[in-house]
Amino acid sequence: MKKKGAEIVIDALIKEGVEVIFGYPGGAVIDIFDVLNKSPIRFVLTRHEQGAAHAADGYARATGKVGVCMATSGPGATNLVTGIATACMDSIPVVAITGQVPTSMIGNDAFQEADVTGITRPITKHNYLVKDVVDLPRIIKEAFYIARSGRPGPVVIDIPKDVQQATLENYKYPEKIEIRGYKPTYEGHINQINKAEKAIEKAEKPIIYAGGGVIASNAAEELTKLAEKCEIPVTTTLLGLGGFPETSKLSLKMLGMHGTAYANYAMMETDCLIAIGARFDDRITGKISEFAPHANDIIHIDIDPSAISKNIIVNIPVVGDCKNVLQKLNEIVKPKKHPEWLKMIDEWKEKNPLKYQNDDKLRPQYVIEEIYNVTKGDAIICTEVGQHQMWTAQYYKFTKPRTMITSGGLGTMGYGFPASIGVQMAFPNRTVFDIAGDGSIQMNIQELGTAMLNKLPIKIAILNNHFLGMVRQWQQMFYKGNYSYTCLVRDATCPPDCSMPGEKCPKFIPDFVKLAEAYGAVGMRIVKKSDVRNALEEALKIKNLVMMDFIVEAEENVYPMVPAGKSLKEIILV
Amino acid sequence: MQHIFSVLVENKSGVLARVAGLFSSRGFNIDSLCVGETNDPTISRMTIVVRGDDKVLEQVRKQLNKVIDVIKVQDFSDEPYIDRELVLIKVSCNARTRPEIVDIANIFRAKVVSLSAKAITIEVTGVQSKIEAIIDMLKVYGIIELVRTGRVAISRI
Numbered sequence: 001m002k003k004k005g006a007e008i009v010i011d012a013l014i015k016e017g018v019e020v021i022f023g024y025p026g027g028a029v030i031d032i033f034d035v036l037n038k039s040p041i042r043f044v045l046t047r048h049e050q051g052a053a054h055a056a057d058g059y060a061r062a063t064g065k066v067g068v069c070m071a072t073s074g075p076g077a078t079n080l081v082t083g084i085a086t087a088c089m090d091s092i093p094v095v096a097i098t099g100q101v102p103t104s105m106i107g108n109d110a111f112q113e114a115d116v117t118g119i120t121r122p123i124t125k126h127n128y129l130v131k132d133v134v135d136l137p138r139i140i141k142e143a144f145y146i147a148r149s150g151r152p153g154p155v156v157i158d159i160p161k162d163v164q165q166a167t168l169e170n171y172k173y174p175e176k177i178e179i180r181g182y183k184p185t186y187e188g189h190i191n192q193i194n195k196a197e198k199a200i201e202k203a204e205k206p207i208i209y210a211g212g213g214v215i216a217s218n219a220a221e222e223l224t225k226l227a228e229k230c231e232i233p234v235t236t237t238l239l240g241l242g243g244f245p246e247t248s249k250l251s252l253k254m255l256g257m258h259g260t261a262y263a264n265y266a267m268m269e270t271d272c273l274i275a276i277g278a279r280f281d282d283r284i285t286g287k288i289s290e291f292a293p294h295a296n297d298i299i300h301i302d303i304d305p306s307a308i309s310k311n312i313i314v315n316i317p318v319v320g321d322c323k324n325v326l327q328k329l330n331e332i333v334k335p336k337k338h339p340e341w342l343k344m345i346d347e348w349k350e351k352n353p354l355k356y357q358n359d360d361k362l363r364p365q366y367v368i369e370e371i372y373n374v375t376k377g378d379a380i381i382c383t384e385v386g387q388h389q390m391w392t393a394q395y396y397k398f399t400k401p402r403t404m405i406t407s408g409g410l411g412t413m414g415y416g417f418p419a420s421i422g423v424q425m426a427f428p429n430r431t432v433f434d435i436a437g438d439g440s441i442q443m444n445i446q447e448l449g450t451a452m453l454n455k456l457p458i459k460i461a462i463l464n465n466h467f468l469g470m471v472r473q474w475q476q477m478f479y480k481g482n483y484s485y486t487c488l489v490r491d492a493t494c495p496p497d498c499s500m501p502g503e504k505c506p507k508f509i510p511d512f513v514k515l516a517e518a519y520g521a522v523g524m525r526i527v528k529k530s531d532v533r534n535a536l537e538e539a540l541k542i543k544n545l546v547m548m549d550f551i552v553e554a555e556e557n558v559y560p561m562v563p564a565g566k567s568l569k570e571i572i573l574v
Numbered sequence: 575m576q577h578i579f580s581v582l583v584e585n586k587s588g589v590l591a592r593v594a595g596l597f598s599s600r601g602f603n604i605d606s607l608c609v610g611e612t613n614d615p616t617i618s619r620m621t622i623v624v625r626g627d628d629k630v631l632e633q634v635r636k637q638l639n640k641v642i643d644v645i646k647v648q649d650f651s652d653e654p655y656i657d658r659e660l661v662l663i664k665v666s667c668n669a670r671t672r673p674e675i676v677d678i679a680n681i682f683r684a685k686v687v688s689l690s691a692k693a694i695t696i697e698v699t700g701v702q703s704k705i706e707a708i709i710d711m712l713k714v715y716g717i718i719e720l721v722r723t724g725r726v727a728i729s730r731i
Contacts, residue, residue: 117588118591121588121591121592121595122595122599125642126642129588146642179642180645181583181584181641181642181643181644181645181646182642304640305636305639305640306633306636306637306639306640308636309629309632310633
C-alpha cells in the first residue's frame with residue numbers, strides 16, 4: 001500500500017494498539033498531526049512537553065501498556081528529556097516520537113534543531129533517527145518491542161520532516177521482527193531455580209525484598225503464593241509497593257532510608273535474602289558493606305543480567321522474568337513455617353511501629369491515613385517527590401499492583417500531577433489521587449488546563465508546609481538548621497538566615513483555592529484536623545477536579561530515617 | 575589489570591557513540607578502542623582494551639551486552655588469543671644515528687617506511703611488550719611523533 005511517512009506513523013501506532021497519545025505539536029511534527037486528528041487515536045494536548053512525557057509514563061505504569069508521547073524537534077524534544085529519564089530509571093515502557101529537521105539540514109544548526117538521539121542516548125533503552133522512510137515501519141515495530149520486552153524502558157524515535165513527507169510505495173506493517181543483538185531471557189535456568197529452592201528450604205530467617213520488577217512482570221500473585229507457602233515476610237521498595245498486600249501479616253512494608261524499622265531490622269538479621277525484581281539501590285541498602293550481614297544466601301531474580309552483582313555480590317542469581325521464575329519456584333519449593341522468625345518480627349513491629357504524634361494538630365501523616373480510609377485503599381495514588389511521597393509510601397496501605405505511581409529512581413518533582421492525567425485517561429471511572437507537596441505541585445501546575453479540558457476528575461491533595469520539606473529536613477538534621485532557600489514563602493526582604501516563617505510572611509503563594517477556581521476546578525483549604533475527613537469525602541463526591549490545600553505542620557519530619565551512607569542498623573526512629 | 579573485549583556490533587552510525595558513551599557514563603576507562611568492518615559488511619568489530627578489577631570487567635561485559643546494537647561480546651580472558659598492535663614511530667636522526675636506528679628496526683622486524691634528512695619513520699607490529707621495548711630503545715634518539723592503532727585481537731580457536 002502506498003503511504004506517506006506521517007500516515008505510516010499513525011497506522012503503525014494503531015497496529016500497536018495505541019489508544020491515546022500525550023503531546024504537543026510543532027513545525028517538525030505538523031505532518032503527523034495532520035493525519036492524527038483524522039485517526040481513532042485520542043490525543044491529549046498537554047501544556048508543556050514534560051507533562052506529556054510524564055502522562056505517558058503514568059499511563060504505562062497504571063496499565064502495563066506502552067505509553068506514547070509526541071513532541072516537535074529542538075525544544076519540544078528537550079522538554080521531554082526529564083520525563084524520558086524518569087521512565088528510564090524506573091524501567092517504564094514509553095515510546096517518545098519526536099520530529100526532527102529535514103535530513104538535508106541535520107547538523108547545520110537549523111531552526112529548532114537539537115541532536116535528540118545524542119541527548120537521549122544515556123537515558124533511553126534504545127533510540128532511533130529515521131533517515132529513510134523505508135526503515136520507518138520496521139523501526140516503529142522494533143521500538144515498541146524493545147520498550148515493552150525484557151527490562152522495559154523508554155525508546156525515542158526521531159523522525160525528520162522530510163521522512164514524514166516521503167512516500168513509501170509498498171507499505172506493510174511488519175508482523176515479526178528479528179533483532180540479533182537483543183534476546184531477553186524469560187525462562188530462569190532450572191539449576192539456578194533448584195539452588196534457590198534449596199536455599200529457601202534451608203533458611204531459618206528468610207526475607208523477600210521485592211521491587212518494581214514484580215509489578216512490571218505482573219508477578220504479584222506468584223509473589224504472594226511464595227510468601228504464603230513458605231511463610232516468608234515481604235518488604236518492598238518504593239516501586240514495589242502494591243506488589244504484595246500490606247494488609248498481610250507477612251508484610252514488612254517498605255525498607256531502606258525511610259522504610260519501617262522492622263523491615264530494616266529484619267534485613268540486618270536475615271540468613272536468606274530473596275531479591276525479586278529489585279536492584280539494591282543505595283536508598284535501600286544504606287552502607288553497602290554492612291547490608292544484610294548474616295545472609296548466607298542471597299538469591300536475586302531479575303530479568304536484567306547487569307543488575308546482578310552490580311552493588312551486592314549475589315551467590316544465587318536467577319536471570320529471568322520474575323513471574324516465570326516464581327511460577328517454577330512455587331511448583332517445586334516445599335511449604336515451611338517460621339514461627340520463631342515471625343515472632344521476632346512481630347515483636348519489632350509492636351515495639352517500633354510507624355508512628356507520628358497523634359495530637360489535634362493537622363499532621364501530614366494523618367491526611368494520608370484518611371485518604372486510605374475514605375478510598376478504602378481502592379484508589380490509584382500518584383505522588384510527586386519529597387516528604388509527602390515518603391509519608392504516602394508509609395501510611396497508605398497498598399494492596400494491589402499498579403496503584404502506586406511514583407518517580408523512584410530519578411526522584412522527579414513535578415511527576416505526579418501529569419502522571420495522574422495519564423492514569424485517569426486510562427481509567428476514567430477510578431478514583432485517582434495526586435498526593436503532592438506545595439513545592440512539587442508547582443513544577444507542572446500548568447497541566448491543570450489539560451486535566452480540566454479532558455474532564456479528568458483528579459483529586460489533588462497538597463500537603464502544604466510552605467517548605468521544600470525533604471531538603472529542609474536534611475538541613476535541620478545534617479546542616480545545623482540552616483534553611484538556605486527551602487522556604488517557599490521567602491521574599492526579597494527576608495533575612496538570609498531566617499529559619500522559620502512567621503506572622504508577616506505571605507500566607508498563600510499561590511492561593512491554590514483561587515488557582516483551582518481560575519481553571520474551573522474546585523479548590524478547598526483545610527486547616528483543621530477535624531475537617532480532613534469531611535473534605536475528603538466531599539471531594540470524592542465531586543465529579544470535577546478538586547485541589548485540596550492541606551495546611552499541615554510545617555516542620556514535620558519523615559521518620560524513621562537511615563541517614564545517607566549509614567548502615568540500616570543506624571536507623572533514627574523519631 | 576588490562577583486559578581485551580572483542581565486540582561484534584551492527585555496522586550503523588551512532589553505534590560507536592553508544593559504546594563510548596556507556597564507558598564514560600559508567601566511569602569505565604578505555605585504554606584503546608579499534609573499530610573496523612568484518613567479513614560481513616553489516617557487522618563491525620570493536621576491540622576494546624579496558625583496565626579494571628573483576629567487578630568492573632563483569633559490569634563492562636554486562637553493560638555491553640545490554641546495548642541493543644551489540645550482537646556479541648567476546649571476552650578474551652576465557653580463551654587463547656593472538657593480539658597485535660601497529661605503531662608508527664617518527665624518530666629524529668642524523669647521518670651518524672641513522673644506521674643505529676635501522677639496526678634496531680631490523681632486530682625488532684620493524685620496517686623503515688619513510689626517511690628524510692632529519693627523521694626516520696618506522697612501522698612496527700607486534701604484541702605490547704615488543705612495542706614497549708622498541709619505543710624504549712628509540713627514546714634515546716628523540717621520538718618526534720608516535721601513532722598507535724590500539725590493539726586488535728582474534729581467538730586462536
